[in-house]
Amino acid sequence: MCGIIGIIGDPLASQLAYFGLYALQHRGQEACGIVSFTTGEDGDLSSHKGFGLVNDVFKEDTLKKLPGDLAIGHVRYATQGGHSAYNIQPFLFRSAKFGSITIAHNGNLTNAKELRQELEEKGSIFTSTSDSEVILHLIARTKVDTLEECLKEVSKRIYGAYSIVLATQKKLYGIRDPFGFRPLVFGRRGKAFILASESCALDLLDAEYLRDVRPGELLSINCENFSSTSLPRETTPRYCAFEPIYFSRPDSLLEKETVYTYRKAMGKALAQEEKLDVDVVIAVPDSGVPAAIGYAEASGLPLELGLVRNHYVGRTFIEPTQAIRDFRVKLKLNPVSSVLKNKSVVVIDDSIVRGTTSRKIIRLLRDAGAKEIHLRISSPPIAYSCHYGVSTPTRDNLLAAQNKLPAMADILGVDTLKFLSLESLKKVLEKGTSTKHCHACFNGLYPEEIFCKIPVAPAD
């Protein structure tokens, strides 16, 4: 996962990008960067990038060194390419035909390995191990007259997930892959245009949300206006189901609906799938909270604050020894014993990947005196890896890929365990519309071939 932002037409573009990246910080905490320049001038592009949170990487003096009315920014969560400084985006390069180009990418190209091999055989020299750099090399090698045509040609060669902001010294471009796996929104702030991974960045900047960039759309934006064109590969959109379940911020809009609304509806649907006789509902904060509110509302059970999250924990650099191995989870979460002691509780969380954190949380709740623990997950079991930009482990390390439900409950140490059914999830996300989502991490049916011989979902 990553977060991207692009702004054109404001003399404070880099400062707006900086604040926008704060709003997108939940999409990537490993590294971040901003590139800025003045449109119409063929001068140098200014760039500042580094490892860490936005607050660690950017200071007042660094922002002063990022002038211009166009800026693009990126927060990185490494899914492809490893943890090298060379992989921190936005990337910059100079093309003989189009001048300076900078790019920030959210997603994962599923044929990056093959393309890279082909490009290297033809003489391309890569500076990073990121799949995003492949796009730049394809741009450099495509022989057409305009950058719009070039981007369309490049889109014929790349597969997988890509929401992209790309800028030249004339224009800002927004590109979303034909499946629309990752979100990208388009907004306006005064005369400036803004592209961002999520609408929460527009909210922070007091910008107006105009619309989502459509799957398969290429937006070309200058300081005065914008134009839209379609990429050549057409297909049925498949939005990532995990954006509303976990990744996107609850206040962001996905297809004009807040993520909070989706999550609450998932909790409601979970409660409607069973009747549970317990004392209290608690959430695993923060992403489990909206579903817990929905679950409590639908079940009529009281919702209490059973776990408190410490929001001030940065990254911890000390590997805990065996003796203090539980400190790491306690740094982030602490149980409220008065809510839990001698109570039967239903605990709502959004998802289980490996199960390691869930097992530790359950142990915390038991130690705090919970009498019965019923774990309810507001999404179906994750049994397959994601190849579209979400960092999930291989199937060997996915709890639900290796175990049946009773075994999972034993491993986690809960009295009962239940997941939201895929049918209910689809109803919540699609709400009677024809909108389709990718559910491949639940059912293994990937929307397109990803060059590693996996089953492909039948066409609708």
Ligand code: SF4
């Ligand atoms: S496989 Fe799962 S996480 Fe990946 S795009 Fe599809 S729904 Fe999202």
